[in-house]
Amino acid sequence: MTSCAKCNHVVDKTYDCEHTDDEEYCVECYTELHYYLTEKKHADNS
Ligand SMILES: [Zn+2]
Numbered sequence: 001m002t003s004c005a006k007c008n009h010v011v012d013k014t015y016d017c018e019h020t021d022d023e024e025y026c027v028e029c030y031t032e033l034h035y036y037l038t039e040k041k042h043a044d045n046s
């Protein structure tokens with residue numbers, strides 16, 4: 001068991017990538033992070 005660096009919920013599985021600054025995020029926070037990254041990218045392109 002690990003805890004999410006963002007919401008502090010204890011979860012079975014965490015995810016990390018370059019966007020999380022080497023912190024471990026739960027699936028909800030990880031998905032949300034990439035959702036906002038995608039939205040931002042779309043906004044920059046328009
Ligand atoms: Zn979380």
Ligand SMILES: [Zn+2]
Nearest residue numbers: 017018019020
């Ligand atoms: Zn990422």
